Amino acid sequence: MIRVLSxxxxxxxxxxxxxxxxxxxxxxxxxxxxxxxxxxxxxSLVGVEFAIPAGLDRQGLREDGLAALVAxxxxxxxxxxxPLDEAVAxxxxxxxxxxxxxxxxxxxxxxxxxxxxxxxxxxxxxxAPDFSQATLSLARDALIRHIATQQHEPLTVAVQMLxxxxxxxxxTGFPALGTPASLMQLTSADxxxxxxxxxxxxxxxxxxxxxxxxxGSLEQYAATLPQGASAVVQTGVKQIKAGSRxxxxxxxxxxxxxxxxxxxxxxxxxxxxxxxxxxxxLKHTLGDIAELPGTITPTAVSDAVxxxxxxxxxxxxxxxxxxxxxxxxxxxxxxxxxxxxLLSTTKLEGSIDEFKRIAASEYVIDAxxxxxxxxxxxxxxxxxxxxxxxxxxxxxxxxxxxxxVQRVARxxxxxxxxxxxxxxxxx
Numbered sequence: 001m002i003r004v005l006s007x008x009x010x011x012x013x014x015x016x017x018x019x020x021x022x023x024x025x026x027x028x029x030x031x032x033x034x035x036x037x038x039x040x041x042x043x044s045l046v047g048v049e050f051a052i053p054a055g056l057d058r059q060g061l062r063e064d065g066l067a068a069l070v071a072x073x074x075x076x077x078x079x080x081x082x083p084l085d086e087a088v089a090x091x092x093x094x095x096x097x098x099x100x101x102x103x104x105x106x107x108x109x110x111x112x113x114x115x116x117x118x119x120x121x122x123x124x125x126x127x128a129p130d131f132s133q134a135t136l137s138l139a140r141d142a143l144i145r146h147i148a149t150q151q152h153e154p155l156t157v158a159v160q161m162l163x164x165x166x167x168x169x170x171x172t173g174f175p176a177l178g179t180p181a182s183l184m185q186l187t188s189a190d191x192x193x194x195x196x197x198x199x200x201x202x203x204x205x206x207x208x209x210x211x212x213x214x215x216g217s218l219e220q221y222a223a224t225l226p227q228g229a230s231a232v233v234q235t236g237v238k239q240i241k242a243g244s245r246x247x248x249x250x251x252x253x254x255x256x257x258x259x260x261x262x263x264x265x266x267x268x269x270x271x272x273x274x275x276x277x278x279x280x281x282l283k284h285t286l287g288d289i290a291e292l293p294g295t296i297t298p299t300a301v302s303d304a305v306x307x308x309x310x311x312x313x314x315x316x317x318x319x320x321x322x323x324x325x326x327x328x329x330x331x332x333x334x335x336x337x338x339x340x341x342l343l344s345t346t347k348l349e350g351s352i353d354e355f356k357r358i359a360a361s362e363y364v365i366d367a368x369x370x371x372x373x374x375x376x377x378x379x380x381x382x383x384x385x386x387x388x389x390x391x392x393x394x395x396x397x398x399x400x401x402x403x404x405v406q407r408v409a410r411x412x413x414x415x416x417x418x419x420x421x422x423x424x425x426x427x
Contacts, residue, residue, distance in 0.1 A: 004289055019269065025377050025387035032202035032229070033222040036377045036387045042188050043210040047109040048119065048212050048221065049374040050126070051205045051382070054198035055367040057232045057314075059171045063190065065178015070129075070191050070199075071097040071104050072139035077125040083138065084125040093118030099315035101172035110345030112211035119215060126199075127224050131191040144180045151251060155321055158259035158419035161247045162319070165417055166261070171235055173315055202229035207387075247419040255325030257421040258333045260340070263412050264309055264316040271395025271411070274404035275309050277352060279318060280359035281405070282340070283307040284320060289335045305332075312379050318412065337416075342411040348406045360397050364390070 025038040059066050075095060079087040088095045093110035106126070110118035129135075150156045162174050167173020206222050208215060215221070257418055267273035284325050286305040304323040310316055320340070368389060376389040386392065 008133055021383040025039055025381075027385075027387050030222050031227055032200075032204070034205040034220055034378070034381050035218050036205065036207040036374075036381045037208040037212050037218060038373060038377055038387070039208075039212045040210050041213075041239040043370065044111060044254050045109055046112050046115045046208065046210040046212060047107060047369055047374050048209075048215070049205075049207045049371070049376055049378055050106045050108075050221070050224075051103050051207070052106075052199060053103045053203040053230060054194070054224070055099055056101045056172045056176065058194070058198045058230065059174070060233055061171060061235050063186070063194075064171070064174050064182035066186055066190055067104060068099045068143055068177045069136070069139055069183060069186055070131075070194050071099060071106070071141040071177045072143050073129065073131055073135050073191055073391070074106075074125050074129045076135050076142070077128075077130040078135070079124065081123055084121065085255040087121050091118050091121060092121075095122055107374065107377065112214035115156050115211070116216065119221065123221065123224050129195060131188045131195070131327050133188055136186075136188050136191060140183050140186075143177050143183055144159045147175075147177050147180060149176070152253070154251060154253045154257040154323075155185055155259060155420040156356070157251055158247075158248065158257060158321070158421050159261075159319060161249060161419045162259065162261040162317075162417055165245075165247060166315060166317075171233065182345045198230045199225050200228040200230050201225050202227070205378045205382050207374040207381070209374045209377065245415075247417065247422075248422065249424050252406065252425045253421060253423050255323060256423065257324060258322045258336070259419045259421070261311050261322045261417045261419070262318045262320075262340075263411070263415065264311065264318045265408070266316055266377070267311045268392075271404075271408050273398075273400045273406040273413070275311070276317065276363065276393070276397055277355050277400045278343075278408055279307045279309040280362065281352070281355045282318075282320060282343075284355075284358065285339055286320065286332075286336055289339070312375075340413050340416070343406075343409040345410075348409070349404050350402070351401070352402050352405060356397050356400060360394055363393055363397070 014258075025036055028035045028037075054070070055067050075085040075097065076083045078084075082090070087097055088108070091110070092114040093108060095106065095108040097107070098105045100245070106122075108119060110123045150160075164173040164175075201222070203224065206218060208218055212218070265275050283306050286307065289305075302325045306321055308319045308321075310319065320336060322336055367376060377387040380389040380392065381387040384392070
């Protein structure tokens with residue numbers, strides 16, 4: 001039997017129901033766009049996330065990286081002679097994008113006083129991007145630099161391998177930014193055709209948080225893209241049948257990394273809260289197993305070992321990771337997998353209150369960032385119809401019982417895919 005031990009909750013001082021409670025968010029649907037507004041008068045900033053169903057599942061098998069190239073081209077579209085992202089920065093704002101299996105998310109942020117100018121600049125590029133060869137070259141070069149940086153991030157490399165191994169089709173498992181070789185094959189005509197086909201209002205969302213009053217009517221931003229819907233590109237990926245579920249690669253890293261991926265419940269299911277608690281338990285258990293030096297800061301600990309429940313992915317997953325550069329990595333790797341196996345086969349006893357507090361505190365801390373608040377509100381509104389991400393999640397965690405955690409462990413932790421990222425000189 002596994003008896004849950006009490007832990008010191010580092011974040012126990014965090015109030016679990018902050019002043020910006022998400023239940024105050026307003027949700028509206030206009031011309032196919034879900035509009036979410038979270039006014040926060042105490043903030044000096046305003047942030048807007050525009051989520052569009054123009055992600056990896058809109059790419060064909062020979063179009064790897066096209067979704068990212070279109071998004072980057074939007075940020076490189078000339079505005080008074082300079083790229084849009086530089087123009088936004090010059091006006092006191094910031095803008096970036098994230099490519100996901102089922103969509104692209106643009107996030108733009110500015111001080112309230114500058115908001116209308118900053119967002120007008122961003123909208124101009126989003127509504128009429130430039131796909132000339134010059135702009136495409138700038139976008140391609142930027143993506144290739146990002147890809148090169150990612151190749152030195154072992155956790156990113158491992159997750160990309162795992163996602164590709166688990167993908168069943170629609171190009172959703174391919175690298176979000178493509179590869180240097182695939183990007184070189186894409187043309188201005190490809191980018192223009194992708195934009196015309198998939199940058200549509202239906203299924204998109206606009207989520208604003210902070211000094212929303214500085215923007216004026218949000219409907220004007222929702223009308224940036226043309227009306228209409230787009231469909232997923234249906235492609236198939238032949239599954240490789242093999243007895244081993246271990247993936248191995250070498251990179252220019254200083255120490256080996258072990259990353260393990262399990263299936264996980266979707267957002268809003270009855271297993272959502274228990275999986276958050278289970279992830280908190282595993283994260284802190286891994287830290288104890290690794291016997292990290294007392295001089296290691298909490299941030300360094302989370303960088304070295306952890307558990308991430310990716311509940312907003314197209315295919316949700318639980319990922320455990322261990323950096324072999326800290327402690328005895330052979331022992332840590334083996335013990336970590338043993339603990340997971342025991343959780344899925346052995347009865348769980350004792351109180352889980354400490355882990356529920358950890359899960360709730362960490363969720364609230366993560367949700368204190370303006371961009372995260374915009375993303376969570378938009379995601380919950382699209383998937384559940386309510387933008388109350390904070391109240392719904394805290395209630396799900398509080399309602400979790402030891403039996404719920406045991407059930408979720410048995411259901412999801414029985415089948416794992418392992419990725420090892422090793423230094424190039426190590427077998």
